[in-house]
Amino acid sequence: MRLELADFPVKEIRLGRTFRYQDGLLEVDGPALEEMILRDGRIAEASLAVVRPGDKVRITGIRDLVEPRVKVSGNGQVFPGILGPVEAVGDGRTHRLSGMTVVATAAYEGTVRAGLGVQRSALLDMCGPGAAASKFGALAHLVLIMKLRDGLSELDAHTAIQAAEFQVARRAAETTLGVEPSGVEVYDLSVRRPELPNVVLIQGCLTDDHHVHSGVSYYGLPIRESLSTVVHPNELLDCAMAVNATRGIGYFPITWDWQNHPLVLGLYRDHGRRLNFLGMILQRIRYETFHGKEVIAQNAAQLAVTLGADGALVTWLGSGNAFVDVMLTVRACERRGIDTVLVTYEYGGKDGVDSPLLFYVPEADAVVSTGSRDRWLELPEIERLVGPYERVQILSYPGAPVAEAKGRLTLDARDMVIGGVDNWGKESWLCNAY
Amino acid sequence: MSKELEKAGLPVALVSAMYPVAEQVRANRIVKGVSIPHPCGDPSLPPELDARLRREIVQTALKALEAEVKGPTLFTPNMTVSG
Numbered sequence: 375m376r377l378e379l380a381d382f383p384v385k386e387i388r389l390g391r392t393f394r395y396q397d398g399l400l401e402v403d404g405p406a407l408e409e410m411i412l413r414d415g416r417i418a419e420a421s422l423a424v425v426r427p428g429d430k431v432r433i434t435g436i437r438d439l440v441e442p443r444v445k446v447s448g449n450g451q452v453f454p455g456i457l458g459p460v461e462a463v464g465d466g467r468t469h470r471l472s473g474m475t476v477v478a479t480a481a482y483e484g485t486v487r488a489g490l491g492v493q494r495s496a497l498l499d500m501c502g503p504g505a506a507a508s509k510f511g512a513l514a515h516l517v518l519i520m521k522l523r524d525g526l527s528e529l530d531a532h533t534a535i536q537a538a539e540f541q542v543a544r545r546a547a548e549t550t551l552g553v554e555p556s557g558v559e560v561y562d563l564s565v566r567r568p569e570l571p572n573v574v575l576i577q578g579c580l581t582d583d584h585h586v587h588s589g590v591s592y593y594g595l596p597i598r599e600s601l602s603t604v605v606h607p608n609e610l611l612d613c614a615m616a617v618n619a620t621r622g623i624g625y626f627p628i629t630w631d632w633q634n635h636p637l638v639l640g641l642y643r644d645h646g647r648r649l650n651f652l653g654m655i656l657q658r659i660r661y662e663t664f665h666g667k668e669v670i671a672q673n674a675a676q677l678a679v680t681l682g683a684d685g686a687l688v689t690w691l692g693s694g695n696a697f698v699d700v701m702l703t704v705r706a707c708e709r710r711g712i713d714t715v716l717v718t719y720e721y722g723g724k725d726g727v728d729s730p731l732l733f734y735v736p737e738a739d740a741v742v743s744t745g746s747r748d749r750w751l752e753l754p755e756i757e758r759l760v761g762p763y764e765r766v767q768i769l770s771y772p773g774a775p776v777a778e779a780k781g782r783l784t785l786d787a788r789d790m791v792i793g794g795v796d797n798w799g800k801e802s803w804l805c806n807a808y
Numbered sequence: 809m810s811k812e813l814e815k816a817g818l819p820v821a822l823v824s825a826m827y828p829v830a831e832q833v834r835a836n837r838i839v840k841g842v843s844i845p846h847p848c849g850d851p852s853l854p855p856e857l858d859a860r861l862r863r864e865i866v867q868t869a870l871k872a873l874e875a876e877v878k879g880p881t882l883f884t885p886n887m888t889v890s891g
Contacts, residue, residue: 662843663825695826695844733829 376562377448377608378467380555384474387424387514395549400471402516402549407542411518416534419521423760426514429500432753433517434761434779435479436496436622436792437535439510439630442471442547443613452547452613453540455594464608469550475513475630476546478539478619480520481762482531487772491528491585496622496792497753497766497779504753508793509800510630517760518542528620529586536619539629561608561642566650571684574652575607575637576674576707578659578700580692587618589626590691592656602657602674604681607638610654624787624794625719625747627691636800637687637717652681659690659699671702675710683707689717689798697732708737715740717799722746724786745803747795753783766790810835821869821883823847831880837872839865840884861887 385398394401404422411420425431443452448466451458477498484493498510505511518538522531566572581588583598590597592605593614609615615632622628638654645651657674661667678686686707690700700716707714720730720743730746759779766779768790777783788794796803810820814836824830825841841847842861849862868885875881 662845664827695829698826698829733832 375464375606375608376560376564377464377611379559379561379611380446380467380469380550381472381557381559382469382550382553382555383472384514386426387474387516389422389424393545393549395471395553400474400546400549402546407545410541410545411520411538414534414537416523416526416530417520417538418523419519420538421519423517423519424515425500425517425760427500427505427512430757431500431760432504432756432758432779433477433479433498433500433515434495434759434763434766435481435519436477436498436761437480438478438539438617438619438622438628439475439515439792440478440539440543440613440628441475441630441633442543443633444469444544444547444550445612446551450612452544453594453616454612454614455591456536456616457540457544460593462609463612463614464606468612469547469555471547471550473513475510475515476539476543477515477517478520478535479517479761480522480531480535482522482526482535482620483524484528484531484620485525486528490582493528493531493620494623495763495766496624496794497783497790498792499753499756501756502754503751504791507751507788508791509796510793516542516546519760519762521762527586532587532618532620536616539619540613561611563607563645563651563653565646567646570646570648570650572652572682573641573649573685573687574678574681574683575641575654576657576678576686576688576703577654578657578688578690578692578696578703580660580690580696581658582660585618587620589618589621591616597656597658599661600658602655602670602677604677605654605656607635607642607651607654610635610638622792624789624791625693625797627797628792631797631800634800636798637689641687649685652683655681657699657703660692660694660696661699664698667699667702670699671706674703675706675712678707678712679710683712685713685715687715687717691797694732701733701735701738705735705737713740714738715742717742717744719744719795719797720746721748723748724750742799744796744799744801747788749788751785751788751791751794753785755782756780819873821872823865823869827882831882834880836877836880837875838880838882839869839872840882841865842887861885
């Protein structure tokens with residue numbers, strides 16, 4: 375499997391009356407895109423906005439972010455199983471508009487009122503401390519502002535938001551057809567050097583199998599309780615992984631994160647130089663019994679052994695008890711002789727004095743921290759709002775206090791800021807020891 | 809919570825499906841629970857078997873309360889009460 379990813383960097387986005395990419399300028403036909411979105415009767419209102427780094431803007435109601443991509447050769451199309459049929463992807467050539475995202479924002483009440491199934495949305499500031507707290511503060515964004523029809527089920531809301539978002543992203547990327555890219559990266563794992571160590575990425579995935587959408591999907595199929603499997607990293611680059619588009623949460627990777635998985639890209643960069651990258655083990659975590667957690671840990675480690683791994687990076691997404699599955703996986707790998715490094719965010723509480731992790735095993739002797747998700751964040755008053763909400767709930771429980779979105783906001787954790795938690799080590803952090 | 813209650817002089821039996829986490833935070837009397845959403849029973853069992861399982865777990869917890877322990881100790885209910 376060999377994928378060429380051709381890069382078309384975007385420095386400026388313009389809303390106009392045509393579709394065009396030229397020298398870093400992306401122009402999109404706003405009315406045509408709005409008309410396309412509104413063809414879905416579940417979406418009552420739709421409009422578009424452009425924001426850029428440094429704008430005195432706060433985006434509200436964020437559900438998901440995606441990088442525009444389109445396949446120009448090879449099997450299938452981007453977002454397989456969602457925008458088109460289930461066809462194996464990861465081969466051929468794909469175009470990407472880098473430096474920008476399509477942001478899906480939507481006003482949606484939801485029918486679930488409490489618990490993990492409740493709809494949530496996040497914020498993004500384009501200036502000040504809020505922008506500095508998220509990797510998305512430095513990118514340009516084409517923002518879809520949608521209002522969903524009242525009374526939609528969670529599944530209808532998800533599919534409506536996601537289809538609008540992905541269609542707009544693919545349409546934007548189609549402006550690059552026939553244009554010369556600024557660079558092309560080749561992603562090919564077929565040649566291994568026997569003298570180098572074999573390294574696998576084990577990606578733990580919390581999913582809620584009792585919800586309509588479990589949280590993470592593969593070729594459009596929500597991942598429920600299942601044993602571990604092997605995914606080719608090129609499938610991620612062709613957008614085979616996506617998320618529940620009714621829940622934008624800072625500590626939950628979004629579609630953009632799967633397309634730009636920093637550990638996948640990092641291992642790819644070192645492939646054939648320092649190591650042989652074997653691929654990604656996708657491991658469903660959050661088993662509800664300790665027995666289940668032990669089994670899934672053994673299962674992922676066994677798969678790593680079968681693939682011939684000498685080393686493993688273990689990382690995860692989610693929160694809470696799923697981390698027990700993760701630590702048991704580190705232990706299971708180490709006990710089978712695989713050198714294992716854990717990559718995780720920390721808790722630590724608002725002031726950084728609480729326990730940083732939920733659970734420990736002595737075998738976890740190499741851990742990379744990607745920073746704390748718990749630190750306070752003060753967002754100053756902002757000049758302009760973009761998005762469906764002028765008032766936001768800072769916490770998600772029913773009846774939680776509502777604040778003016780434009781005003782000064784005190785967040786006691788990073789959950790409300792999209793990209794506010796660095797799940798997989800995309801960013802560089804400075805650590806101070808006191 | 810169990811540690812704070814014990815500091816106040818009340819013995820505590822902590823029923824938990826994540827008993828290794830309970831051991832890690834050094835709870836003294838830990839009773840192995842069924843599952844995170846339902847530590848004290850199993851709603852997938854027929855009602856009469858679930859009742860037997862719940863009774864077994866509570867009785868194990870009561871035995872744990874009576875036991876002298878020095879540090880985290882795991883008490884395991886007989887989960888195969890269907891026989």
